[in-house]
Amino acid sequence: MAQLLMKLVNDTFRSSGASGSCLEASVRPVYMSAQAPDLKDSPVAKAVDDRHAAWEADLPLGDDAVLWDYLSALDQASRLVLLAHCLSFGINALHEKVNPYGAGISASGLTRRMAQSEIVAKAVDLDMVAAGWEPTADTYLNRVPKARILEAVREAKGEGTAQLLDHLKKGEMAMEAERLLKGSGWLPEVLRRSDLAALDGDGAAEGQGALSEEVLGDQDNVEEIDLPAFLMADLPVESTAMMAAE
Structure with a gap:
C-alpha cells in the first residue's frame, strides 16, 4: 500500500510526476475538451481543491524516503482516503463520440466505460442534482x-x-x-x-x-x-x- 501511495502521490501532487519509479502503476488525469466557465467555482470543485490543498500541506513531497515513512505511519483509514483522492483524478466518465475510423474510443469501449462509471456512481451514491448540476445554456x-x-x-x-x-x-x-x-x-x-x-x-x-x-x-x-x-x-x-x- 505504501509503495502504491507513494507513486500515486507523486503523480498527483508533483507537476513533473514521478519519473523513474520502480512501480509501473499510474493514474492518468482526465481533461474535458469543453466545460462551463464557472465549473471551477462550483461547491464540488472547491471541495476537491480544499481537500487537495490540505493533503499537499501535510505531505513531505520531494524526498521519497521521508514520504515513505510518512505514508507507512498513516492509519489505514487515512491511507484509504488519500488513495481515493489520488484515484479520483483518473475517473473517466466522459460520454464521447465514437470515431468510426479507429481514432479515439470504440463503441464497445464507450459502453464498457459508461457501465463501469455507473458502478462507481452507485457505490458512492452520486446524485448529480444534489451535487448542484443544472441544465443551463452554458453547461448543456x-x-x-x-x-x-x-x-x-x-x-x-x-x-x-x-x-x-x-x-x-x-x-x-x-x-x-x-x-x-x-x-x-x-x-x-x-x-x-x-x-x-x-x-x-x-x-x-x-x-x-x-x-x-x-x-x-x-x-x-x-x-x-x-x-x-x-x-x-x-x-x-x-x-x-x-x-x-x-
Whole structure:
C-alpha cells in the first residue's frame, strides 16, 4: 500500500510526476475538451481543491524516503482516503463520440466505460442534482440540437410548454429552456442512474432527476406556468388550456 501511495502521490501532487519509479502503476488525469466557465467555482470543485490543498500541506513531497515513512505511519483509514483522492483524478466518465475510423474510443469501449462509471456512481451514491448540476445554456442547452432542448422541456414541463418554444431561434430557446428547467431536477440521460427512476415523458418521476412536487404541482391543484409575455402573445385559447391540463 505504501509503495502504491507513494507513486500515486507523486503523480498527483508533483507537476513533473514521478519519473523513474520502480512501480509501473499510474493514474492518468482526465481533461474535458469543453466545460462551463464557472465549473471551477462550483461547491464540488472547491471541495476537491480544499481537500487537495490540505493533503499537499501535510505531505513531505520531494524526498521519497521521508514520504515513505510518512505514508507507512498513516492509519489505514487515512491511507484509504488519500488513495481515493489520488484515484479520483483518473475517473473517466466522459460520454464521447465514437470515431468510426479507429481514432479515439470504440463503441464497445464507450459502453464498457459508461457501465463501469455507473458502478462507481452507485457505490458512492452520486446524485448529480444534489451535487448542484443544472441544465443551463452554458453547461448543456447551447451544446445540443434544438430537438434535444425541446425534449428536455417536454419531459420536465409537458408537451404544451415545449410547443411554445419550438419557433424560437437556438440561442433564445436555450435561454428560455434554462429558465423553465431551473430547479426542476431534470437530468440528461447520460447523467441519470439506471437504478433510480427516470422521467416518464409526462413530467412525472421519482428519485434522482425527478421533478419536485413544488414544480409539478398536483393534478387537482395545477399552478399556472410562469412564461414571458412574448411567449404568451397570440397564444390560442386551446393551447393555454392544454398547458393547464399538464
